[in-house]
Amino acid sequence: MTSTSRTASAAHDARPHIVIVGGGFAGLWAARGLARAPVRITLVDRGNHHLFQPLLYQVATAGLSAPDIAAPLRHILRRQRNVEVRMATVTGIDKAARRIRLHDGAPDGDAADTTILAYDTLLLATGATHAYFGNDHWAAHAPGLKTLEDALLLRRRLLLAFERAEAETDPDRRAAWLSFAIVGGGPTGVELAGTLAEIARHTLREEFRNIDPASARVRLVEAGPRVLSAFPDALSERARRQLERLGVEVLTGTPVSDIDAEGFRLGERFVPARTLVWAAGVAASPLGRALDVPLDRAGRVQVGPDLSVPGHPEIFVAGDLATVVQDGRPVPGVAPAAKQMGHHVARTIRARLEGAAGAAFRYRDFGNLATIGRQAAVADLGRVRLSGVLAWWFWLWAHVFFLIGFRNRLVVLLNWTWAYWTYQRGARIIFGPAEDAPAPAAPPDHDPHSRR
């Protein structure tokens, strides 16, 4: 069933209709920036929540639970009367007619309705996904970490690997279960590797009888010469040392040449590792292609100085989906950049409503932060560079400060404080297979221990 207008009152609403696709940092900050503008906003997202992506690795390593780092979009925007939240998937964009096509509801096969949404201004902010440099078959063995679902799947795999090792009697197979590899030495990879080593050496210490979790091998594989290549050399080196002190084996200078279910190859050498994580490359959301405009090699949309699409001033792109070059370098795909872009789009829209032209976007780089483990981190803040404990505390407060919602901040602080003092990881629950499956049928007679 396709419907083209929602209610009578919407049809008579004379305010310009701004449609924002994507409830991440860019989309959410654009919506909030328009709170007092004389516009009507529809924020579309295929999920129901805003996700604090920088802390996703904490969910993946069982330090936080998923709701700690996410908040429902409806809740965040409940007081902003000019915005309506729609949980839907965009399936098409018609630039000439200024309309987009949506499938309402969850993208999981439920009977969904198709809706056409007309816009006056469109902002695409659907972010990035994983890229495997042409080796898409690696995705099955080395999944990435961009969504809550990714994080929960990874958490499950990490915890199960230790369980399988505990039950395994063959020494080689046990060692393979205790071998973990993270591909990609940027902040995500570094943070994952550090916390995984922490888990193996501290969190799980007394809990197994047949294995010593501390004997787990955690490898961080980076094709380039150093980890955290966006940081100054001195901080890269410090991060590497901190990782090695935690027990991570840092392998730089060689790209992964193949990945399968048993492990990975560096050149000719094969390394057994049953659990691999991909943190090496991102590509823009496929929605960029639906726009049918010039993209860069990673699928990002090339936008003008005010973040609108050349030739289509009514279409903006912000966040990881956009590529912006500043002073000869691309603006990085980090949370602060996405926020600033979203905010700029809102400012531009407001300016136009008053008959003014929009200013050019200028990214203000407040610095880079990456944490390596307990009280170890590196922070590059321009003139100030921190590492070790001081960087860690700075990182902690910066992240918590930027979280949405007081309650989330309190819970995250509480969880971290507890984990810090006890080395425990509070969210170590493995869910069974039937989490999103339809209710199971009666058990077959031959299986005496099937649950239903």
Next chain:
Amino acid sequence: MTSTSRTASAAHDARPHIVIVGGGFAGLWAARGLARAPVRITLVDRGNHHLFQPLLYQVATAGLSAPDIAAPLRHILRRQRNVEVRMATVTGIDKAARRIRLHDGAPDGDAADTTILAYDTLLLATGATHAYFGNDHWAAHAPGLKTLEDALLLRRRLLLAFERAEAETDPDRRAAWLSFAIVGGGPTGVELAGTLAEIARHTLREEFRNIDPASARVRLVEAGPRVLSAFPDALSERARRQLERLGVEVLTGTPVSDIDAEGFRLGERFVPARTLVWAAGVAASPLGRALDVPLDRAGRVQVGPDLSVPGHPEIFVAGDLATVVQDGRPVPGVAPAAKQMGHHVARTIRARLEGAAGAAFRYRDFGNLATIGRQAAVADLGRVRLSGVLAWWFWLWAHVFFLIGFRNRLVVLLNWTWAYWTYQRGARIIFGPAEDAPAPAAPPDHDPHSRR
């Protein structure tokens, strides 16, 4: 690959081997009760966590996140050196040979190894599952609430129903999405109905633009004449009034005659309801049948006074899987009863090791508790009966006190305090479909908004 012994040291261990199947209240309390006994224990569970089932409805209604009410078994038992935890599924029991067969690892199709475990004493404590009174096809439309997976699935359905209603333009279909029904007026059903009404009327109040969540209809359907039939009449009546004050429609005296995807039937009358929950009947875990001993009508094992199986003193059954009749009435399938049974089995095993006979099990009923919503509850403590605010505080402290782990208690208290003061529900995250799926492949070209 089948292995019959784990390590050389285990084969030379002369202590009696106690195998406990099930890490719920009965199994866990039995294991802990044997901490200082000269035995070797293997605790087998198909999941990795102990679950505080009484609070499952809180996860289902997004008041708590899953890790708040569960803790890893390995963590709980890490200091108890004579117990080993195995995450595995029991697939067969050979009473004559005193052996059980296990599939190691997660029961989700991963290549799993089969292990044979020999025991000197066996305790089966695998609990209960859902029963649909012969209408197993109802399970697909009205799932139950026994596991974390159940709770997360229900939470997803509840939150999605409001999202679908918001996007629906047809008034009848919208009303069906805003119609919820819980079948079964015991504590679980009552607690679910009350919190669901709270969510609709308070939590979601400002967050939708096209629907008024408070217009949602929550029906509690009970075949018998009153809800909470295990409580005294006066408290049943008070619970009913508290539910109605919250906006729940309580329908007693008529059993559900049919359930399908659109709703349910009471006799001839059809009631549209897109979201149904089954809280009406439980049946024992199918592992009881694998024992090949006399069972009652719900599949529970009929045990002797010391909770062992008649004719097999080396096999015990405890918790919801056992049926024990005391003073002409069956011991209820509640958490305190399961704990007491587990503890009694441990005591009996210890007594036997010292050459003494075990005492008969005697259930001490400390009373019944059920909560209906904010500051509304009923408590039947024998001579003392409470309702309203006092009962609610009693219930709160009783539950938190019995939670495992200081951290969980603190987090649960924090979450509830926050929810209480703000009417918010902190865990309102809808996860996408791919949570336990293998890493998805590259997106098809025709789908412009597929995430990968």
